[in-house]
Amino acid sequence: MYGAEVRWIGNEMLSEKLHSYIEEIAVGLPSRRSALLEAFHVVQNEYGCLPDEAVFEVADILEVAPADALAAASFYTMYSTKPQGKYVLDVCVTLSCSLMGGEHLLEYLSNKLGIGVGETTPDGLFTLRAVQCLGDCGKAPVMMVGGRYYENLTPDKVDALLDELRKNQ
């Protein structure tokens, strides 16, 4: 912890643009601290993950104790302290999706990409995750990629989607 704090002091990993964006949100809220979750989102969006150093820097901007910010960052499943693939494939495996083949889909993706759940492809393109209910159970099975929902999925649709994502990279 102390080691991390030493690194945090005086460390500037976030861009000036991010600093001012976070400051802007903080000023508009009744308490600066309320900007924490949104700040983590924008940092992760920029860097692909949320390393401790970034958490401490956000804490500094928002006047939150570093350990407190780290506790918050570790609480929420959407933040990742480790680098992730460019596309994170979040496959829902909760009951309604599971009944419609959510786990089969996960296994299919795992075989196709040659990685286990929680792993990233060697080219850094895809991270495969199993997630809990995405709130779209009427169109199961569902997967979320980059904030977009892909619904009523089948292996064919997944193949087409992966091809499209590879093309867009």
Next chain:
Amino acid sequence: MRVLFKHIDIPDIDRLEVYRREGGYKALEKVVREMTPEQVIETVTASGLRGRGGAGFPTGRKWSFIPKDSTLRKYLCCNADESEPGTFKDRELMLRNPHQLLEGIAIACRAIGAERAFIYVRGEYTEPANKLKRALNEAVEQGMLGKRIFGSDFSVEIDIVRGAGAYICGEETALLNSLEGQRGEPRLRPPFPAVKGLYESPTVVNNVETLSNVPHIILNGAEWFASIGTAKSTGTKIFSVSGCVNNPGNYELPMGVSARELIFEHAGGVRGGGHVKAFIPGGSSTPMLTAKHLDVALDFESVAEAGSMLGSAGFMVLSENVCIVRAVLNMARFYAHESCGKCTPCREGTRWMVNMLESIEAGGGRPDHIARLVDVANNINGRSFCALGDASAQPVLSSIKHFREEYEEHIAQRRCPYPSWSFSY
């Protein structure tokens, strides 16, 4: 009978000019120009509207708990952290008709004397959050929301805040902690949010569907709303139907519709044929019911009488081809994953239940596992800070109550007698 989905087929209803053309923001105008805050609360109370997030608490009464004499700022929080397995109605309400919700929020603010509102949208709902943002900007530009609404002295500032993946944040006090940038752990109640909520100020937390009903109640009157549904469960309800049905989806129907009608007349019957083995009426936190209960009316009182809860009306259907133990294991894993870890019974108990259910499903169950599951569930139920603990016990307790023989069969045969399931491809 459509109230909330009345506009669902109108193209571009998410655009302000279309929403206005269909009578949008007329209710807010009426509230601002012609009604006192007390009259708004009286109207909503008289309509019988109850919270659609799961608890069913009377909305007007909740609003009336906000102290009038307090000099503190008041806040309204819209709970859009829809995460209860089987529930997907708020997503559709925000995607399809964001202005309806924004109008409801502004009216609620007027009623409780709040000038600031937060919509806490679950982090995964990027698309609904973007829809809301666009609608909000449009409405502020046109003076429907923001400063001095309709030229009056009433102002309301609405913020759309993203969560970051935590089921527990749907619990209202955990939501408040999350809005304050904390871990989303629940708070001890009392004090209730109406007294000490967001930033220790008087706060009302209402669900998306609840608030979306408000403009219609103001425009059409309390009596009109109370004439829909049953005497104590008024209005319509959006039932999110999923699982083993041919046409899963959101169905807005009057409160009190039977489970049978919902499954067979609206959701297209059982997928893959066969009969209904069980259904979960109100999201995975509500006890499952069986084919015997198909004629139960889906309103708060009748479902409670049958031994479950209407909850969020996330209605999941399990056909005869579904292994109950595997379904319960799936839900148990959900609660073990989502337990925030604050209370020991929930943190430890949810994991123990998963371990035992895994053993039973894999063929390694022992006869005493059933009694132990019940014991663990009973020791979580009512012994944790918030409802997550209680919720985690329900699938286990209700399934053992109704389908004990399936557990015994797994244990006796030392295997799961059901094939792998996949009802789509």
